[in-house]
Amino acid sequence: DVKVTQSSRYLVKRTGEKVFLECVQDMDHENMFWYRQDPGLGLRLIYFSYDVKMKEKGDIPEGYSVSREKKERFSLILESASTNQTSMYLCASSTSQGLYQPQHFGDGTRLSIL
Amino acid sequence: AQKITQTQPGMFVQEKEAVTLDCTYDTSDPSYGLFWYKQPSSGEMIFLIYQGSYDQQNATEGRYSLNFQKARKSANLVISASQLGDSAMYFCAQGSNYKLTFGKGTLLTVNP
Numbered sequence: 001d002v003k004v005t006q007s008s009r010y011l012v013k014r015t016g017e018k019v020f021l022e023c024v025q026d027m028d029h030e031n032m033f034w035y036r037q038d039p040g041l042g043l044r045l046i047y048f049s050y051d052v053k054m055k056e057k058g059d060i061p062e063g064y065s066v067s068r069e070k071k072e073r074f075s076l077i078l079e080s081a082s083t084n085q086t087s088m089y090l091c092a093s094s095t096s097q098g099l100y101q102p103q104h105f106g107d108g109t110r111l112s113i114l
Numbered sequence: 115a116q117k118i119t120q121t122q123p124g125m126f127v128q129e130k131e132a133v134t135l136d137c138t139y140d141t142s143d144p145s146y147g148l149f150w151y152k153q154p155s156s157g158e159m160i161f162l163i164y165q166g167s168y169d170q171q172n173a174t175e176g177r178y179s180l181n182f183q184k185a186r187k188s189a190n191l192v193i194s195a196s197q198l199g200d201s202a203m204y205f206c207a208q209g210s211n212y213k214l215t216f217g218k219g220t221l222l223t224v225n226p
Contacts, residue, residue, distance in 0.1 A: 009157075042205065042218040090159060100147030100166045103214055105159035 003027070006091050006106035014114055019078040021109055023091030030096040032074035033103060034058075034066060037088040049074055050096065081113045116141045116208050118217035125222050127196045134181070135191040135220050137206030146210045148189040150180065153203040153219070162204075165189060196224045 007022035025032065033048040035058075045058030047066040055066050063085060067075040074093075078085055088110050092103040117140040127133040139148065150162045163175045165182045173180045181190040189208075193200055201224045207214040 040218065043216040045213070048213065088157065092159075099145065100164055100209065102147075102149055102161045102164055103209075104161060105151075108157040108159075110157070 004091055004093055004104055004106035006089075006109050008109050009107060010110050010112075012112045012114060013078075013081050015081060015083060017078075017081050019081050019111070019113075021076040021078075021089055021091075021111070023074045023076070023093075023106055024072050025074075025093040025104075026072065027093065027095070027104070028071065029093035029104075030071075031094045031103075032068065033092040033094075034064075034074065034076045035090045035092065036060070037090055037108075043090065046076065083113050085111065086113045087111060116143075116210070116215040118206055118208055118215055120206055120217035120220050122220045123218075125220055127193075127222065127224055129198060129224055129226050130195055132192060132194045133196055133222065135193070135204050135206075135222065137189045137191065137217060139187050139189065139206075139208045141187075141208060141210065143210040146208055148180065148182065149207040149209060149214065150178070150189075150191045151205045151207065151216075152200075153205065155202070159205070163191070193222075198224050198226060200224050 003026045034046045035043040049055045049068045065077045091106045094101045094103045119138045146167045149164045152160045163178045165173045165180045177194045179192045203219045205219045206217040
């Protein structure tokens, strides 16, 4: 089974802090994704990566950056956290082999910015 | 741009009955996949089932089936013999080029 592990289930940080959310997958997947989920808005893509050191902006990249130095690890960085970044953050991975490959998700990180 | 519409914010079903969750999509891509995910209150997103746009037969996976009508651009999820553990948010998603666009979800409540 695919295992996507996010470093924290719950995280509380202060406004202005630099925040790191870590995600690791164990299936040698090429693609990795970061989403945020807010009530009534569904899942929105922040960034994704289709290879090591490669990244692409999603729908809402403002205020975020990412890092992918190793294939199995994809980090989301909040450069200067703000209260409107309080949200549920979900990491996912998928393979590029074949069509219609599902994304597999981690358990999510509930981030609160005070 | 892709758009996914789930018109039912909430649905109720009696235990052991079948339920259909609606999903329509809008894309100009010639080839794409359609996916359903379940999100219990604990928060994790669980992949349930997928359908390729060129697949001739509707996908099935245990109690889940996907009613795919390409001309109508609909991909409804059917859950047969509902169980209490099926109570969750359900998200429809459409994918092309390894990116997914999600609907806003339907909250399913299964009553005993």
